[in-house]
Amino acid sequence: MELGNKERSLVSKVMDGLISGIVEERYGAILPPQDVLSKEFDVSRTVMREALSMLLARHMLDVRPKIGTRIRPMRDWRMIDEDVVSWRFRAKPDKTFLRDVIEFRALIEPAACALAAERASAADLAGIRDAYEALSQTSPGDAGCQAADTLLHTRILAASGNQFYQQMAAIIRGALSLVNPIVSERDGGWANIVAGHGRVVDAIERRAPQEAQAAAAAMIEFTADELHHALTQEAIEQPR
Structure with a gap:
């Protein structure tokens, strides 16, 4: 399903919030489940799923069966992506x-x-x-x-x-x-x-x-x- 302008804007905000949580090490090694994150950011599961997929595509996350969504080491992030570069440089x-x-x-x-x-x-x-x-x-x-x-x-x-x-x-x-x-x-x-x-x-x-x-x-x-x-x-x- 194609997202509208409002949903795309929400996806960007959720991505920014997730990145802040990751670089500030608020989540540890594993992200909370999608329904928990959806409630935390007050967005639909569709928006949260899209935001997570964007981070997955940038090699920032990894989905493992029976484990969940793992945060990948920063050295694995796709640094050729300008957004990823900006996010990586936020971290200490x-x-x-x-x-x-x-x-x-x-x-x-x-x-x-x-x-x-x-x-x-x-x-x-x-x-x-x-x-x-x-x-x-x-x-x-x-x-x-x-x-x-x-x-x-x-x-x-x-x-x-x-x-x-x-x-x-x-x-x-x-x-x-x-x-x-x-x-x-x-x-x-x-x-x-x-x-x-x-x-x-x-x-x-x-x-x-x-x-x-x-x-x-x-x-x-x-x-x-x-x-x-x-x-x-x-x-x-x-x-x-």
């Missing part, structure tokens, strides 16, 4: 996830920057420069700071001309939302972030792919080092 990050985020960026972004230096159109370059100027005029506490940073990275990925890199923009945006608040709190962190982006943008504008790739790699390496120091300091300061 662990060291393994932070490591994987850095490794992913190191694999994708330097290569994309090199391609952008080769392929970017005049309009692409103007958009990248505008995004960088907006970023350079913000501070970590500003409302538009994260938006400016994600816009810059998204435009560089688009300028690469590679459709697969372009599809990775959601993961990069999620990664930035996760690591930037940690890095920018460290002494000189934000200034180094802005300067690193500036070197990348300059190299792209000069059509210097090797320099753009090296600048992007150095920027990500700096982020990795700062995350390591921040997490090490946090572990030292935690009460024993």
Whole structure:
């Protein structure tokens, strides 16, 4: 049965609520039965069934006979899905996830920057420069700071001309939302972030792919080092 607009809206709200419960670990390893969840969210079983099927399709849940609906480990979630990316980054990050985020960026972004230096159109370059100027005029506490940073990275990925890199923009945006608040709190962190982006943008504008790739790699390496120091300091300061 095809759902109407009202039911589709309810499905989205239920999905959002279920995700919040999952990432906040309110449900444990197994979701409550569908009728219990339907009462909890005050929706019909049809709406609940559709919401659960959407999460099943994204490899977030697994139905087991005589066990019920199991919540799958986050490493199994279908991260190519933009919604899943957003949901995954809601959860409190662990060291393994932070490591994987850095490794992913190191694999994708330097290569994309090199391609952008080769392929970017005049309009692409103007958009990248505008995004960088907006970023350079913000501070970590500003409302538009994260938006400016994600816009810059998204435009560089688009300028690469590679459709697969372009599809990775959601993961990069999620990664930035996760690591930037940690890095920018460290002494000189934000200034180094802005300067690193500036070197990348300059190299792209000069059509210097090797320099753009090296600048992007150095920027990500700096982020990795700062995350390591921040997490090490946090572990030292935690009460024993």
